Amino acid sequence: METLIILVFAFGYLAITLEHNLKLDKLIPALGMMATLWALVSFGIDAFPNWFDSSGHKLVEGFAGFASEEKHHLLEVTLLHHLGKTAEILFFLLGAMTIVEIIDYFDGFATFKGYIKTKSKKKLLWIFAFLAFILSAIIDNLTATIVLVTILQKIIKDKNTRLYFAGMIIIAANAGGAWSPIGDVTTTMLWIGKKVTAVKLVEFLIIPSLICMVVPTLIATFLKPFKGEIEVEENDEKLADKNGTRMLYIGLGAIVFVPFFKTITHLPPYVGMMLSLSVVGVFAEIYSRSSFTISHPIDEEGDDSEGHHSPVHLALSKIEMPSVLFFFGILMAVAALESLGLLFIGAESLKTVIPDIDIVVMLLGVASAVVDNVPLVAASMGMFNAPMDHHLWHFVAYSAGTGGSMLIIGSAAGVVAMGMEKIDFFWYFKNIAWLAVIGFVVGAIAFFGMRMIL
Numbered sequence: 001m002e003t004l005i006i007l008v009f010a011f012g013y014l015a016i017t018l019e020h021n022l023k024l025d026k027l028i029p030a031l032g033m034m035a036t037l038w039a040l041v042s043f044g045i046d047a048f049p050n051w052f053d054s055s056g057h058k059l060v061e062g063f064a065g066f067a068s069e070e071k072h073h074l075l076e077v078t079l080l081h082h083l084g085k086t087a088e089i090l091f092f093l094l095g096a097m098t099i100v101e102i103i104d105y106f107d108g109f110a111t112f113k114g115y116i117k118t119k120s121k122k123k124l125l126w127i128f129a130f131l132a133f134i135l136s137a138i139i140d141n142l143t144a145t146i147v148l149v150t151i152l153q154k155i156i157k158d159k160n161t162r163l164y165f166a167g168m169i170i171i172a173a174n175a176g177g178a179w180s181p182i183g184d185v186t187t188t189m190l191w192i193g194k195k196v197t198a199v200k201l202v203e204f205l206i207i208p209s210l211i212c213m214v215v216p217t218l219i220a221t222f223l224k225p226f227k228g229e230i231e232v233e234e235n236d237e238k239l240a241d242k243n244g245t246r247m248l249y250i251g252l253g254a255i256v257f258v259p260f261f262k263t264i265t266h267l268p269p270y271v272g273m274m275l276s277l278s279v280v281g282v283f284a285e286i287y288s289r290s291s292f293t294i295s296h297p298i299d300e301e302g303d304d305s306e307g308h309h310s311p312v313h314l315a316l317s318k319i320e321m322p323s324v325l326f327f328f329g330i331l332m333a334v335a336a337l338e339s340l341g342l343l344f345i346g347a348e349s350l351k352t353v354i355p356d357i358d359i360v361v362m363l364l365g366v367a368s369a370v371v372d373n374v375p376l377v378a379a380s381m382g383m384f385n386a387p388m389d390h391h392l393w394h395f396v397a398y399s400a401g402t403g404g405s406m407l408i409i410g411s412a413a414g415v416v417a418m419g420m421e422k423i424d425f426f427w428y429f430k431n432i433a434w435l436a437v438i439g440f441v442v443g444a445i446a447f448f449g450m451r452m453i454l
Contacts, residue, residue, distance in 0.1 A: 116151070
């Protein structure tokens with residue numbers, strides 16, 4: 001039965017990796033794989049020799065001798081445990097995504113266009129690189145890439161030049177997301193899963209991540225595509241008005257507030273994110289000139305026929321539910337393997353084959369360029385039993401976050417930029433991948449140095 005479960009996971013994983021070839025959204029195999037795995041676990045639970053206690057991070061002693069009723073009860077408890085942990089991540093992401101959509105409703109991100117006055121390609125490159133690095137740490141690397149590529153399309157006419165800039169934005173956004181607990185789904189998973197704390201994650205990774213961004217950007221300034229000046233496209237579009245600018249600062253401030261809320265209250269991060277969403281929602285309703293009633297907004301004139309124009313309602317309608325369902329499916333599927341102790345046993349075998357754990361984690365980073373980093377990090381959380389804030393978890397966050405830049409399909413930021421600018425896989429591999437590899441390696445070396453000092 002264990003062999004069948006591993007095969008189901010492998011085929012499901014392969015379908016996720018080949019979603020573009022199969023023309024099948026990756027959430028479909030993720031959800032199918034998750035349901036099938038847990039069904040197989042339920043059918044064969046009486047024959048399984050091991051069961052993994054996720055809360056204690058150890059195998060349950062004497063599981064093989066348990067009665068059938070005890071095993072099924074343990075299955076229900078374990079399933080509920082993993083559902084709760086997964087829900088924490090999903091509700092956190094839903095809150096963050098809604099706040100970002102509310103900011104976009106007011107065109108708050110147009111504020112960034114006001115910062116870009118230069119025509120020098122080198123200066124523009126540094127501006128976009130640092131904006132991507134900082135913005136991705138606050139609103140996540142996927143959203144930061146969408147925002148910056150959108151701005152890029154409005155100020156640079158030449159398609160080929162935009163492709164190079166978009167490639168560098170991917171590298172910078174992934175580097176920026178790696179050092180923040182809210183910058184990437186994988187760092188959020190490690191943070192909510194109590195593998196890292198926000199303070200230590202920033203302390204250990206901000207410098208390696210910065211180097212991972214700065215070195216490729218510095219090299220790129222000497223390349224031909226980034227020499228000379230561009231003709232800035234004149235735009236008749238309005239920049240963000242006062243309400244848009246206010247919502248930008250309120251929204252970003254609300255998201256940044258979440259780690260502080262967790263530190264002060266010791267409550268899970270999704271609770272703080274829900275509080276932040278409620279505060280942002282209040283200001284959104286006020287600025288949209290609707291009465292304060294989010295569930296049924298009424299215009300000042302008393303006519304509720306336009307109630308669907310509530311910024312909160314519209315923001316919720318634009319949420320990327322396929323992504324949320326994919327995260328649910330893949331996290332629960334990995335949880336099934338973890339519950340049988342397969343990841344734990346696999347980790348022990350891997351340590352025997354490759355004793356150097358740093359090499360294992362770097363290979364994980366390389367693998368994240370080929371396959372989705374979410375299941376890789378989810379698997380690593382079940383494989384390793386290092387304590388909270390151990391350097392292993394910080395290196396996992398760095399490798400999984402920045403390693404995805406090496407191929408355009410290796411990160412959410414890369415995939416969204418690929419779609420927005422129609423970037424060819426092989427064009428990226430030829431022109432940008434080598435810069436991402438250099439950034440990944442020098443950042444890893446910087447991490448080893450930080451680990452020796454701190």
